[in-house]
Amino acid sequence: MDAISRLNIVTNEVDIMQFESFVEESRDWWDAYFRHIKQLDKEGRLYPKDRKFLYPNIIVATQCKGYYLVELMGAVRSYSTLVTKRHREDSIYRYLSQFDDGEPNPVVTFDSSNNALRFLCLSQKGMRDSALARFPHLELYQTKVRNVDGHGSVLAFGDKFRSCAIENCVLVNTRDQLVRCKGILWLGILRNSVTRSELVDLFVKVTESGEIKGVHPTTRQRDARLTLAGQLQSMYLFPNLRETTLGEFFKLHxxxxxxxxxxxxxxxxxxxxxxxxxxxxxxxxxxxxxxxxxxxxxxxxxxxxxxxxxxxxxxxxxxxxxxxxxxxxxxxxxxxxxxxxxxxxxxxxxxxxxxxxxxxxxxxxxxxxxxxxxxxxxxxxxxxxxxxxxxxxxxxxxxxxxxxxxxxxx
Missing domain, CATH: 3.40.1350 (Trna Endonuclease; Chain: A, domain 1)
Structure with a gap:
């Protein structure tokens, strides 16, 4: 906790963050965190020893109607830096569902602060056998939760929602005969009325357990390939993605x-x-x-x-x-x-x-x-x-x- 606390940014309890401040402070916080983890790794203080980690190298900050999102993307063996990309999307439900902005019948609804999901595959209805052939990284997720009568985004947000974190999850989205997957390394979602203290509070609560967060844990050589493939697919299936952002992914991988x-x-x-x-x-x-x-x-x-x-x-x-x-x-x-x-x-x-x-x-x-x-x-x-x-x-x-x-x- 002490090591993480030293990374905290001085905050004003009442100031609502403008988007640019949200982007900069998110990037600076995670960069400081990963540099801390890199130093621990150099000193041989990461456990378990048999597990390898793939680090992000892109941070995508998105401004949606009513929400700010910050997503860590990429998969590299050694942490260097985070390249910042800004994105704008009208609807958070289009961002998450990859199809449309319709009101969903979700798998999970968030309606408070600092909610979290980890290591889950979330889907609407049944998952077709063809999905695994097209999205091989699905085999990395053993725990699957689905809504047999669901439609639209698998996640929704209530009136009291303030913040949540999605870690090492995959969202399987369907429409008619189409299937798309959004693999999430780490995604923070916050109301756009977020204060600096709320933002840092989410980051601290995510990382205070002592487990390494924001990384892909791998044990098999094949897992690294699957993980990178999943990140690539999540990138090109990103709604309204700029060509330059996609090109940056190839440059960095x-x-x-x-x-x-x-x-x-x-x-x-x-x-x-x-x-x-x-x-x-x-x-x-x-x-x-x-x-x-x-x-x-x-x-x-x-x-x-x-x-x-x-x-x-x-x-x-x-x-x-x-x-x-x-x-x-x-x-x-x-x-x-x-x-x-x-x-x-x-x-x-x-x-x-x-x-x-x-x-x-x-x-x-x-x-x-x-x-x-x-x-x-x-x-x-x-x-x-x-x-x-x-x-x-x-x-x-x-x-x-x-x-x-x-x-x-x-």
Whole structure:
């Protein structure tokens, strides 16, 4: 308790926190906490000795109507820092259910202060067998609670609710035939009328038991892979997520790219100035999301879009006129622009000198969509007019990561 108390921030009992203060103080508190845990680990004072911990490296602060949320995300072997991401969502129920903001018939209703849930799988109705195939991290949760007549968010909040903490849980959300999972490492939910003292009180009560909180405990090598896969899926199934936040996740977890795309080398967001062009280029530079090295030493070009959670199909038109929706079409056009950059010798020389990258006959890969809105046959038909263009959805990327050889687990 004394060690944790030293991390506390001086608070004003009556001041209602503005969102930016909530973000900064949450980030500073958890950063101080994990640095304390890191020091204990360095001194060999963490128990049990046979258990390994995966630490977060992203903190997502979200402002919803009536609520503030702070969520720890990521899974790395050694704590370094927390990258702060801000998010805005109209409804807390859409944030939790991943589908809509309708009034739920929940599994659990919170209606007081400092409530907590740990190590649970919460779901509405029955969980389909196909869910485990798509979301393999579900096997990590042995205790399952479901509401057979439920709908909407599995969590709800009463009039007297002030704060709660969700730790190492997974929320299984369904709508019609669709299933999504939100894996939660640690999530704090508070009324947006929260005071500084209430915020710190929640953090202190969460951590005062002496158990390490905000981390993924693992005992098997496979658990680390499952945990990271679950974090990836929770990230791309995050409603209204910005592309930059998703890209940050890949930047901070390079093993996902290396194992999924079977590469030892990739460049994240290289900044390449136009040195040579045909005179029509108005951009100063290209900034592709990823350049991924192939076995032959040359690099392919990748662009990361979002999962398009509110789109039912990424293609349109009948088979004989099958084409992509505009968002995907723009992504493919952007990739073609990147390819054109490398066709100019001075640009190619500049890229080799700056990043040691050589691009020749590149594959253009757009990562977009999920199993819910990507039909492989329709995608192949829409790709007929392109050369060396591939579409990879995020669920397939996750399966590629899970299916890669096990000896290089993160």
């Amino acid at each position: 390079p093993d996902v790219i290396k194992l999924a795309f079977k590469t030892d080398c990739f460049k994240y967001e290289p900044y390449l100035e136009w040195i040579e062009h045909d005179g029509t280029v108005t951009d100063e530079a290209i900034n592709p999301d990823l350049l991924v090295q192939r076995p032959d030493g040359f690099f392919d070009i990748y662009d990361l879009k979002t999962a398009l959670l509110d789109i039912t199909r990424i293609t349109k038109g009948a088979r004989n006129r099958r084409r992509f929706i505009e968002y995907v079409e723009e992504g493919v056009s952007q990739l073609a622009n990147y390819r054109e950059y490398f066709r100019y010798p001075r640009n190619a020389a500049y890229a080799k000198d700056k990043y040691n990258v050589v691009v020749e006959n590149p594959k253009l890969v757009l990562v977009v969509g999920t199993f819910d809105n990507v039909d492989i046959n329709e995608v192949e038909q829409a790709c007929r007019k392109y050369k060396n263009v591939e579409i990879v959805d995020y669920d397939t990327l996750c399966q590629m990561f899970m299916g890669s050889p096990q000896d290089n687990d993160p």
